[in-house]
Amino acid sequence: MTQASLRIGTRGSPLALAQAHETRDRLMAATGLSSDAFEIVVIRVTGDAVQDRPLSQIGGKGLFTKEIEEALLSGDVDIAVHSMKDMPVLQPEGLSLDCFLPREDPRDAFVTLDDHAGLADLPEGAVVGTSSLRRRAQLLARRPDLQVVEFRGNVQTRLSKLSQGIAGATFLAMAGLNRLGYRDVPARPIPPDAMLPAIAQGTIGVERRTGDDRVREMLALIHDRDTGLRLAAERAFLKGLDGSCQTPIAGLAEIEDGRLRMRGEILRPDGSRVVSDDSTGPLDEGVDIGGVMACRMLHEVGPRFFSD
Numbered sequence: 001m002t003q004a005s006l007r008i009g010t011r012g013s014p015l016a017l018a019q020a021h022e023t024r025d026r027l028m029a030a031t032g033l034s035s036d037a038f039e040i041v042v043i044r045v046t047g048d049a050v051q052d053r054p055l056s057q058i059g060g061k062g063l064f065t066k067e068i069e070e071a072l073l074s075g076d077v078d079i080a081v082h083s084m085k086d087m088p089v090l091q092p093e094g095l096s097l098d099c100f101l102p103r104e105d106p107r108d109a110f111v112t113l114d115d116h117a118g119l120a121d122l123p124e125g126a127v128v129g130t131s132s133l134r135r136r137a138q139l140l141a142r143r144p145d146l147q148v149v150e151f152r153g154n155v156q157t158r159l160s161k162l163s164q165g166i167a168g169a170t171f172l173a174m175a176g177l178n179r180l181g182y183r184d185v186p187a188r189p190i191p192p193d194a195m196l197p198a199i200a201q202g203t204i205g206v207e208r209r210t211g212d213d214r215v216r217e218m219l220a221l222i223h224d225r226d227t228g229l230r231l232a233a234e235r236a237f238l239k240g241l242d243g244s245c246q247t248p249i250a251g252l253a254e255i256e257d258g259r260l261r262m263r264g265e266i267l268r269p270d271g272s273r274v275v276s277d278d279s280t281g282p283l284d285e286g287v288d289i290g291g292v293m294a295c296r297m298l299h300e301v302g303p304r305f306f307s308d
């Protein structure tokens, strides 16, 4: 590569920076280029600027991505690194998102400073902190007695809220903890059967300008095929449901014996109803598997499932 360095756009949170560094390290290893060939550019986004209100009140997905995508389109950066969990299913005109790094642990973790073994051991009426509509709904579906309070901020903030006694437990993504190297956080992974994770949880996606062939070829070197096949199913499911941050949706695709197994779940926000599905098909038919699952579910629950 003879051009100037490749500019990597990212949010400035500790997790976002860790993900940008992982992307740069993989690009260095794949291309043989030195770190001078890459520049990490931090971009401030709405979702980070607004700390005092629940994200679901400010707007749906896109709060963490809009400004970064604008920088990509205007040529201020050449690639953008995202948590795929925060990405809308459709990209703006002119941008492509088809490079996924090997997926981290997709599971949620149960985090408590007390010695409760897990969710089932929380005392009657215990207070749990989360800002995720999905986690809230899943929690209330299993334990309607629990009280859910709004919990935002990074890992440190959430742990300090636990130590102040604001809540007895919270949830975090295992992927975030692992990527940040937080080994001593008291986190227990929750099996997907007990709490199905968010679509794409644990996956880093790298976005680019559609016509930028130099970047397309570079990103092809670090794309992880299995992760791509899994995300195709999960994101087709999300797209079929027309999911936003206002709707509790969970889903996980896994490769088992050379086939793609997709589990999906939609919930009423108060947890009063849960509809789940589990289906397996050929590895390269994720788009169909996820799309058909979404259709079946919408048909089963009728049009006003999420809102009424």
Ligand SMILES: NCc1[nH]cc(CCC(=O)O)c1CC(=O)O
Binding pocket: 083, 084, 085, 086, 171, 172, 173, 175, 176, 200, 201, 202, 203, 204
């Ligand atoms: N919504 C915020 C967000 N986006 C991605 C992750 C974690 C890392 C990942 O799932 O890839 C988190 C934090 C969390 O849910 O604990």
